[in-house]
Amino acid sequence: MSTDIRGNAAAALAIGNDLSPGEHLRAEIERLGLDQVAVSNATGVSRQSINNIVNGRQPISRAMAGKLGRLTGHSSDYWLRASFARVGGPGPDRGFSDEGEASTRPLGVGVLVNHQIVRAVKDGIIGIDPFDEANVQLASIDLTLDEFIISTDGEKLDITDGQSFSLKSARTVNVSTKEWVQFPCDYIGRVGAMTEHAKRGLIVSHGFQIDPGFQGQLQFCLFNAGASDFELRSGMPIISLEIMPLSVTPAPDERAARHLREAGDRAMVVSIFRNDVCGRLIREAIRSCAKVDMLSGRVKAKIVELDIETFETSADAALDAATHGALSGLKTLREKPRAARDDRQKYMTFFGEIAERLYLNAEQTRRAISCLGLPTENSDALIVTLRDGKEAMLQLPSKSATISLKHLAHQLREDPFELVLMLVGLQSYSQK
Numbered sequence: 001m002s003t004d005i006r007g008n009a010a011a012a013l014a015i016g017n018d019l020s021p022g023e024h025l026r027a028e029i030e031r032l033g034l035d036q037v038a039v040s041n042a043t044g045v046s047r048q049s050i051n052n053i054v055n056g057r058q059p060i061s062r063a064m065a066g067k068l069g070r071l072t073g074h075s076s077d078y079w080l081r082a083s084f085a086r087v088g089g090p091g092p093d094r095g096f097s098d099e100g101e102a103s104t105r106p107l108g109v110g111v112l113v114n115h116q117i118v119r120a121v122k123d124g125i126i127g128i129d130p131f132d133e134a135n136v137q138l139a140s141i142d143l144t145l146d147e148f149i150i151s152t153d154g155e156k157l158d159i160t161d162g163q164s165f166s167l168k169s170a171r172t173v174n175v176s177t178k179e180w181v182q183f184p185c186d187y188i189g190r191v192g193a194m195t196e197h198a199k200r201g202l203i204v205s206h207g208f209q210i211d212p213g214f215q216g217q218l219q220f221c222l223f224n225a226g227a228s229d230f231e232l233r234s235g236m237p238i239i240s241l242e243i244m245p246l247s248v249t250p251a252p253d254e255r256a257a258r259h260l261r262e263a264g265d266r267a268m269v270v271s272i273f274r275n276d277v278c279g280r281l282i283r284e285a286i287r288s289c290a291k292v293d294m295l296s297g298r299v300k301a302k303i304v305e306l307d308i309e310t311f312e313t314s315a316d317a318a319l320d321a322a323t324h325g326a327l328s329g330l331k332t333l334r335e336k337p338r339a340a341r342d343d344r345q346k347y348m349t350f351f352g353e354i355a356e357r358l359y360l361n362a363e364q365t366r367r368a369i370s371c372l373g374l375p376t377e378n379s380d381a382l383i384v385t386l387r388d389g390k391e392a393m394l395q396l397p398s399k400s401a402t403i404s405l406k407h408l409a410h411q412l413r414e415d416p417f418e419l420v421l422m423l424v425g426l427q428s429y430s431q432k
Contacts, residue, residue, distance in 0.1 A: 018083040022056040025079075028072055029054075033119050043067040074110065112243045113139050126243060127182030127215065135237060142194065142237035143177040143218065149232060150174040155363075159234045167202075167230040170316070172223045178235065182215040186249040190242045191218060197238070201226025204239055212250055278360070278368040278423040282405075285354050286323045305350045326350070330417060331426050348417065355409065355416035359402040366396065368408060372422060372429040386413055387429055 019027070029039055036054065040047040045064065052058035060068065065079035112120060114136050120126040128141070135142040147160045151173055159165050167173055183189060189210035193202065206220035220239065224230045232238075290301045292315050301318035302309045303326055310321035330347050360368060374384045382394045394411050397403045409416040421427040 020056055020083060021060050021079065021081065022054045024084040025060075025068070026054045031119065032072065032115060039071065042071050110244065111139050112245070117141055117243060120243070125184060126187065127180070129180045130178070137240070140240045140242045143179045143181075143191075143239050143241055144235050145232060145238045146176045146178045146217065147234045148176075159232060163233075165232045167222060167224045167232055169201075169224050169227055169229065172221055173232070174219065174221050175232070175238070176217040176219045177239065178217075180215070180217055181210065181241075183210060183212060183243075185212045186246045188212055188244050188246060189214075190244070191220070191239050192242075194237060194240055197230075200228075200230060202230055206239075210241075212246065278364060278371060279425060281358060281360075281364070282354065282420055282424055283323050283327075285358050286326050287319045289350075289354075290319055290322045292318060303350075306346055327421070327424055327426060331421055334417060334421065334427075351417050351420055352406075355406040355420065356404055358405045360397070360405065360408065361402050362397045365403060365408060368423060369394070372412075374429075388413065 029035065034042075036047055036050045039045075040050050043050075043064070045067065049058060049064075053060055053064070060079050062076065062080065065076040068074070068079045069076045117126070117136050117140075118133055121128050121131050128143075135144070145159070147158065149157050149159060149165055151157055151165075157165055165173070181189070190208075191204075191206050191210065193204040197204075201224060203223040203225050204220055205223060206218070210218070218239070218241075222230075222232070222238075286303070289305065290303045293300045293302070295311070298311050298313065299315050299318040300309060300311050301315070301322040303322050306326055306329065308322050308325045308329070310318050310325060312318040312321055329343075330351055333344055333347050369382070369384070375382070382396065383391055384394060386392050390413075392411065392413065405419065406416045409419040412419065414422075418427065422429050
C-alpha cells in the first residue's frame with residue numbers, strides 16, 4: 001500500500017471509531033511518558049515532521065515506521081497500518097466491547113521495556129507493591145525475597161533483621177516474593193532465574209506464566225544444584241519478571257478463575273512440605289545403610305542386608321535407586337504373604353532395625369500423624385480415631401524428647417512395616 005493511499009484511508013477512517021496512525025502515535029507517545037521533542041531526538045527526525053504525523057498532515061513512511069518500531073517495541077509493519085482500533089481506557093476490562101466481544105489492543109503486544117514498566121506501575125495498570133524503580137531492568141523487573149521461607153521440614157523461618165538462611169547443596173526451600181503483584185485481565189507475566197544466581201547453580205522452579213487477573217505474592221521453589229551453600233536474605237533480588245500485554249482480553253472462564261484462587265494457597269505448600277518430612281527421614285535412614293563404590297566410570301550402591309545392588313552414573317542416583325528398591329521390596333512382601341521365607345526375614349530384620357533406630361521429635365511426630373490424616377493439636381496427648389474405628393490416646397513426646405518410629409507404630413496399633421510404607425507414600429492409611 002503506498003503512503004498516499006494509506007494516508008487517504010487513515011483520513012477517511014479517522015472520522016469513525018478507528019484511530020488514524022497520527023492519533024495512535026499521539027496516544028503511544030503519551031503512554032510512554034514522552035513528548036514530541038523526545039521522539040524527535042530518539043528517531044533523528046525533525047520535531048516538525050513528528051508534529052505533522054501526529055496531526056495527520058504527513059503519513060508514516062516505511063523508514064519512519066522502522067524508527068518508531070525501534071522506539072516503541074512494535075514492528076515496522078505495525079506502524080504501516082492504515083488505522084488502529086479504538087478501545088477503552090487502561091482499566092482491567094479494556095479489550096472488550098460493550099457487547100462482550102474481544103477487540104484488538106491499539107498499542108500492540110510485546111514485552112514491556114524499562115520505561116513502559118515504570119509507567120504501567122505508576123499509572124496503576126500493573127500492581128507491584130513495594131515498587132523499587134532501581135530493580136527495573138531493560139525489559140524486566142527483579143523481584144525480591146520475602147521475609148520468611150519454608151524449609152523442606154515445613155518450618156517457617158524468619159530471615160529479617162540481617163538474618164540469613166544457608167541453602168545447602170542439593171536442598172530445596174519454598175519461598176515467595178516480598179512484592180505483591182496484580183495483573184489486569186489482559187496482561188500476563190513470565191518469570192525466570194537471574195543469571196548471577198544461575199551461574200552458582202541456583203535453580204528456580206515455578207509455573208509457566210503469571211495468568212491474567214493474578215494477584216498475590218509469587219511463590220516458587222529454590223533448589224541448590226551448586227557445590228557450595230547459597231545464602232538467602234530478605235530483600236535480595238531473587239527472580240526476574242517479564243510483563244506482556246495480550247492482544248485481547250480472554251473470555252471469562254470459571255475453571256481458570258478457580259485455578260487463580262488456588263494458585264496462591266501457601267497453606268497447601270506448607271502442608272506438602274510438612275507431610276513429606278517422615279518419608280524423607282525414612283529414605284535417609286535407608287540410604288545410610290548402603291555402601292557406594294566406583295566401578296569403571298559407574299557408581300554402585302549396595303545394601304548388603306537385602307542383597308540389593310544398583311548401578312548409576314552418580315552416587316546420588318545409585319543411592320536413590322537402592323532406596324527405591326528396598327521400599328518396593330518391602331511393599332511386595334507385605335502384599336504377598338506367601339513370599340519366600342528367607343526374603344521375608346531379611347526385610348523384616350532390616351526395616352525392624354530402622355523402626356527402632358529412627359527417632360522422631362515432637363514436631364516430626366505430629367507431622368507423621370498429620371500425614372496419616374489424623375488430627376493434631378497442641379497438646380502432649382491426642383485422642384484419635386484409628387483406621388480400625390477404635391479410639392486411642394496418643395502420648396506425644398514433650399518438646400525436648402523423642403520417640404522411636406516403632407513406639408509410634410505401637411501407639412497407632414500398626415505394624416511398624418506398614419507404618420513405614422504409609423509414611424513414604426506407598427500405602428494409604430485408610431487401606432486395611
